[in-house]
Amino acid sequence: MGRTTKRAALLLAIGLAVSLFSGCGGKSETVKVKVGEVTRSVFYAPEYVALSQGFFKQEGLDVELQTIPGGDKTMTALLSGAIDVALVGSETSIYVYQQGTDDPVINFAQLTQRDGTFLFARKDHPNFDWSELKGSSFLGQRKGGMPQMAGAFTLKKKGIDAAADLKLIQNIDFANIASAFASGTGDYVQLFEPQASIFEREGRGKVIASFGVESGYLPYTVFMAKSSYIGKNSDTVQKFTNALQKAQLWVKRHSPEEIAGAIVPYFENTDREIVVSAIKRYKDQDTYAQNPVIDDKEWNNLLDVIENAGELKERVPASKIVDNTFAEKAGSGE
Numbered sequence: 001m002g003r004t005t006k007r008a009a010l011l012l013a014i015g016l017a018v019s020l021f022s023g024c025g026g027k028s029e030t031v032k033v034k035v036g037e038v039t040r041s042v043f044y045a046p047e048y049v050a051l052s053q054g055f056f057k058q059e060g061l062d063v064e065l066q067t068i069p070g071g072d073k074t075m076t077a078l079l080s081g082a083i084d085v086a087l088v089g090s091e092t093s094i095y096v097y098q099q100g101t102d103d104p105v106i107n108f109a110q111l112t113q114r115d116g117t118f119l120f121a122r123k124d125h126p127n128f129d130w131s132e133l134k135g136s137s138f139l140g141q142r143k144g145g146m147p148q149m150a151g152a153f154t155l156k157k158k159g160i161d162a163a164a165d166l167k168l169i170q171n172i173d174f175a176n177i178a179s180a181f182a183s184g185t186g187d188y189v190q191l192f193e194p195q196a197s198i199f200e201r202e203g204r205g206k207v208i209a210s211f212g213v214e215s216g217y218l219p220y221t222v223f224m225a226k227s228s229y230i231g232k233n234s235d236t237v238q239k240f241t242n243a244l245q246k247a248q249l250w251v252k253r254h255s256p257e258e259i260a261g262a263i264v265p266y267f268e269n270t271d272r273e274i275v276v277s278a279i280k281r282y283k284d285q286d287t288y289a290q291n292p293v294i295d296d297k298e299w300n301n302l303l304d305v306i307e308n309a310g311e312l313k314e315r316v317p318a319s320k321i322v323d324n325t326f327a328e329k330a331g332s333g334e
Contacts, residue, residue, distance in 0.1 A: 029060075030057075030060055030061065030062045031060060031061055031062065031236050031239075032061075032062045032063075032064060033056075033061050033062070033063050033064070033084050033085060033236060033240060034064050034066070034082070034083045034084045034085070035063055035064065035065050035066070035083060035084065035085045035086070035087060035223075036065075036066055036067075036068045036074050036077050036078065036082075036083035036085070036086050036087070036088075037065060037066070037067050037068070037074070037086075037087040037088075038067075038068065038069070038070065038071050038074045038086075038087060038088040038089070038221075039067060039069060039174075040067045040266065040267070041116070041192060041193075042193050042194050042263070042267065042270075042275055042278040042279060042282070043112060043116040043192060043193065043221070043282065043287070044087065044111060044112070044221065045251060045259055045263055045279055045282070045288060046111060046244065046247040046248050046250075046251045046288055046289075047065075047087060047111060047244075047247070048262070048263040048266045049247040049250055049251055049259065049262050049263060050063075050243045050244055050246070050247035051063060051065065051266075052262045052263060052265065052266075053246075053247065053250060053262060055243035055244075055246040055247050055250075056240070056243045058243065058246075059239035059240070059242050059243045060239060061236065061239055061240060061243065063240075066083070068083075069174075069175070070174075071088050071089055071091075071092045071145065072092075074086050074087075074088045074092070075088065075092045075095075075096065075105070078105065078224070078225070078226065079096070079105075079226070084225060084229055084233075085223055085224070085225050085229075085240065086105075086223070086224050086225070087111060087221060087222070087223055088221065088222070088224070089145070089146040089220065089221060089222075090107050090219045090220070090221075090222040090224070090294075090302060091145075091146055091149070091302070091306055091311070092105070092224075093105040093106070093107055093222075093224055093321050094306065094312070094316050094321070095311075097316055097320060097321050098312075098313045098314070098316070103226050103227050103228050104226075104227050104320070104321050105224050105225070105226055105227075105321065106224060106225060106226070106227050106230055106321055106322070106323050107219065107222045107223075107224045107294055107321060107322045107323070108222075108223060108224060108225065108230065108237060108241065108292075108322075108323050108324075108325075108326050108327065109222065109223040109240070109241045109244050109292035109326065109327050109330075110219045110221075110222050110223075110289045110291075110292050110293065110294045110298075110327070111221045111222060111223060111244070111288075111289060111292075112220045112221040112287055112288060112289060113217050113218065113219065113220060113286070113287065113288070113289040113298065114212035114213070114215070114216075114217060114218070114220060114285060114286065114287045115146065115147065115150035115151075115211045115212040115215050115218070115220055116147075116192050116193065116212060116220065116221075116282070116287060117141070117147045117150070117151065117190045117191060117192055117210075117211045117212065118190070118191055118192075118193070118196045118207045118209065118210050118211065118212075118281075119188060119190065119207070119208055119209040119210070119211065120181070120188065120189045120190070120191045120196055120199060120205055120206070120207055120208070121187070121188050121205050121206055121208045122187060122188075122204070122205040123205060123206065124205075124206040124208070125206070125208045128208045128209060130155070130158035130159070130160060130209070131158075131159070131160070133155075133160055133165070133166060133188060134160065134165045134166070135165070135166075135167075136166060136167065136187040136188055137166070137167040137169065137185075137186045137187045137188070138162070138166045138167065138168055138169065138186060138187070138188050138189075138190075139169045139172070139177060139180060139181055139185055139186030139188065139189040139190070140162075140168055140169065140170050140189075140190050141170070141174065141177070141190050142170065142173070142174055143170050144309070144311055145174075146220060146305075147190060147192075147211075148170065148190075148309070149305050149306055149308070149309040149311065150211050150212075150215040150218075150220075150305055151190050151211050151215075152308060152309055153215050153304070153305045153308050153309070154211050154214040154215050156308060157214065157215075158214070169185065169186055172185075177189065177190075177191070178191065178195045178199070181199075181204075182199070182204060190211065191207075193277075193278035193281055193282060194267075194270055194274045194275060194277070194278035196278075196281075197274045197277040197278050197281070198274055200277075201274065207281075210285055212285055212287055213285050215301075215305060216301050217297070217298050217301060218298050218299075218301045218302040218305060219294045219298050219299060219302055219322075220302075222294065223240070223241075223244065223292075225237065230323065234326075237326050238326050238329060238330070240326075241292055241326040241327055241329075241330045242330045244292055244330070245291060245292055245327075245330040245331055248288065248289060248290055248291060248292070249290070251283075251288055252288075252290050256276045256277075256279040256280040256283060257276055259279050259283075260272055260275040260276045260279055263275070291327065291330075291331070292326070292327035292330060293324050293327040293328060294318065294322050294324060294327070296318055299318040299322065303315050303316070
């Protein structure tokens, strides 16, 4: 056998050895995780940071993100197995538990820790007092959803009976609330960002208060999965939570301008300055959770909000549908 032939055979043998080694664990396979978010929102900035900065990839995960408008539709997709993980209001897991199930939905990582809506008025109120709402026409959110419940909770704290003191409008779909207000419906409206910043730029009014600040800390938006999925894929859930924690700390350490730069690919039709404004408003009021842990105080405040809305059959202990194991392992701080 000639020298060239021997060299070729040696290289081929090395190549086969490397290939076999890789196939036997030298390189771990990427795991696909199908995630459904209830809406596309700047409110969920850390999720997009985890994607854009490669934190999920670093953990060996291929996250396929889809937007499924509506908490009911998102939960249906989760329960049917169309998605593996849902990003949705934690109240949905309580509703599923209340209906009775052998495979409950488990909250394993918190993304936002405040309600994300703001009170928007047609004109500025420099010295706003909540009593000014009495007798007004108020365009609110869908009954039974977290925005509406957090809004009602806040109004009650401020001494306002929504049913008796307001002309309450709740028959408009979430997607059409902003356009309804723009066309003249309501004196006040409950809005998420970036719509609030967009309306301010357009001269349609001003943000005069925050329902998120007034309703307090609660596990508002949470990553959750069926108990059976978590049981079979605990390593994947841990890696997912690790990536989220990295993203949360990244958001904490970076400016609204830098965060906007990381997430604008997910908001192609939104002006960058609007994204910056929305992120700043959320960061200033500590909306983004800095770690994925859902603590008992937050959970009990959530139950208070739902109970006030008349949507709670029983106070469900966190131990029944919250698993902080993954969040605590991911690290609850710097």
